[in-house]
Amino acid sequence: MFNYTCLNPIAGVGLDLFSDDYKKVDDLAGADAALVRSAAMHDLDLPDSLLAVARAGAGVNNIPLDKCADKGIVVFNTPGANANGVKELVFAGMLYASRDIVGGIDWCLANQNDDNIAKTAEKQKKNFAGTEISGKKLGVIGLGAIGVLVANAATHMGMEVYGYDPYISVNAAWNLSRSVKHISNVEDIYKECDYITIHVPLLDSTRKMIDANAIAMMKPTAIVLNFARDLLVDEEAMVDALAAGKIKKYVSDFPNTTTVGAKGCIVTPHLGASTAESEDNCAIMAVREIRDYMENGNITHSVNYPDCNMGACTTAGRVAILHKNVKGMIGQYTTVLGEADINVSDMTNKAKGDYAYALIDVDSQITDDVLKKLQAIDDVLRVRLVK
Numbered sequence: 378m379f380n381y382t383c384l385n386p387i388a389g390v391g392l393d394l395f396s397d398d399y400k401k402v403d404d405l406a407g408a409d410a411a412l413v414r415s416a417a418m419h420d421l422d423l424p425d426s427l428l429a430v431a432r433a434g435a436g437v438n439n440i441p442l443d444k445c446a447d448k449g450i451v452v453f454n455t456p457g458a459n460a461n462g463v464k465e466l467v468f469a470g471m472l473y474a475s476r477d478i479v480g481g482i483d484w485c486l487a488n489q490n491d492d493n494i495a496k497t498a499e500k501q502k503k504n505f506a507g508t509e510i511s512g513k514k515l516g517v518i519g520l521g522a523i524g525v526l527v528a529n530a531a532t533h534m535g536m537e538v539y540g541y542d543p544y545i546s547v548n549a550a551w552n553l554s555r556s557v558k559h560i561s562n563v564e565d566i567y568k569e570c571d572y573i574t575i576h577v578p579l580l581d582s583t584r585k586m587i588d589a590n591a592i593a594m595m596k597p598t599a600i601v602l603n604f605a606r607d608l609l610v611d612e613e614a615m616v617d618a619l620a621a622g623k624i625k626k627y628v629s630d631f632p633n634t635t636t637v638g639a640k641g642c643i644v645t646p647h648l649g650a651s652t653a654e655s656e657d658n659c660a661i662m663a664v665r666e667i668r669d670y671m672e673n674g675n676i677t678h679s680v681n682y683p684d685c686n687m688g689a690c691t692t693a694g695r696v697a698i699l700h701k702n703v704k705g706m707i708g709q710y711t712t713v714l715g716e717a718d719i720n721v722s723d724m725t726n727k728a729k730g731d732y733a734y735a736l737i738d739v740d741s742q743i744t745d746d747v748l749k750k751l752q753a754i755d756d757v758l759r760v761r762l763v764k
């Protein structure tokens with residue numbers, strides 16, 4: 378029996394995939410698994426019971442990844458599951474920034490009691506006119522799940538698309554339209570594009586990536602879209618540039634006191650992934666990842682441990698060991714098992730950065746004593762008897 382908790386509301390179609398062996402609990406304390414969206418986990422006490430956290434979404438900057446790894450907690454996310462939801466809102470953002478759609482709607486509401494509104498509107502509409510996106514240059518920074526969808530769709534909207542991602546995955550590169558122009562110096566995007574959209578994760582290396590220097594290179598007509606994270610942009614510099622007319626608009630999905638209400642800012646309340654489809658996709662993927670990890674020890678789409686899959690265990694037992702990525706670990710495990718007269722029938726060990734994971738299938742029952750000996754080995758973070 379496993380206990381799971383939801384730190385944010387998670388779509389029922391996903392939670393329904395938990396079998397009767399899973400019980401939903403209210404508190405993190407005592408939970409084996411946690412599902413989360415954007416709730417901040419950095420200051421939470423992580424109980425010893427917690428084996429896995431699944432972020433039903435992409436960004437994991439709300440989760441203390443290293444702290445989790447050190448405690449033997451595997452953190453998952455759901456790559457691509459909400460990408461289309463974000464892509465569609467990016468286009469809405471481009472259109473809102475190009476034509477005064479909001480101003481026009483507000484005008485209609487303000488004039489709803491005017492019996493002559495149809496006629497007045499024809500006179501007033503010039504105040505809300507704008508420009509088209511077709512034929513304009515779009516720079517996409519970050520060509521992952523979302524960036525590729527945005528870039529490809531923009532080519533179909535008649536845009537000239539520039540793409541920048543020095544770490545692009547092979548899969549993303551395969552999916553990218555060949556009409557997208559490969560940019561190797563991001564400054565070319567800042568200098569030349571009419572629309573600039575950023576789709577990178579928030580990391581130490583990307584924090585304030587769009588800084589005052591980058592903004593200073595942009596055209597006075599440039600429109601910047603940020604559906605990734607507010608901290609990727611030096612928003613003080615952005616607001617100053619907008620006020621001085623040095624760029625045209627900043628569209629952000631992350632409200633804060635710097636941008637909301639500032640001249641030239643169009644801000645939405647983190648709506649990118651808030652569609653029924655994205656919420657369902659994320660919840661389904663997150664629950665599947667948790668179940669496979671709990672029941673089989675398999676790891677898929679982890680952000681702090683390596684992916685590792687040995688299918689379902691068909692032997693007498695399976696032990697899972699989360700450990701530091703240092704030499705000599707496997708030899709110590711097989712020595713402990715050998716001394717206990719336990720034969721290893723299959724095993725795998727995978728590493729990712731400072732952390733590693735071993736799955737070991739054995740031909741006879743593993744006793745508590747053997748588990749204790751494995752746990753006592755230096756640099757072992759967690760030992761779990763999966764079967």
Ligand SMILES: NC(=O)C1=CN([C@@H]2O[C@H](COP(=O)(O)OP(=O)(O)OC[C@H]3O[C@@H](n4cnc5c(N)ncnc54)[C@H](O)[C@@H]3O)[C@@H](O)[C@H]2O)C=CC1
Nearest residue numbers: 435436519520521522523542544576577578604605649650
């Ligand atoms: N507004 C919203 O509701 C949502 C926001 N997001 C945000 O969007 C981000 C991206 O999401 P996905 O595309 O799904 O992630 P992803 O992991 O598929 O793609 C991220 C891409 O950024 C690239 N990248 C990393 N550092 C870079 C750098 N310095 N310069 C250029 N490219 C760089 C990576 O190589 C990767 O291709 C998430 O990390 C999250 O912060 C994601 C989903 C919903």
Ligand SMILES: O=C(O)C(=O)COP(=O)(O)O
Nearest residue numbers: 414415434435436650651
């Ligand atoms: O997946 C992401 O990174 C998001 O920003 C979406 O966040 P949410 O699940 O809507 O709280």
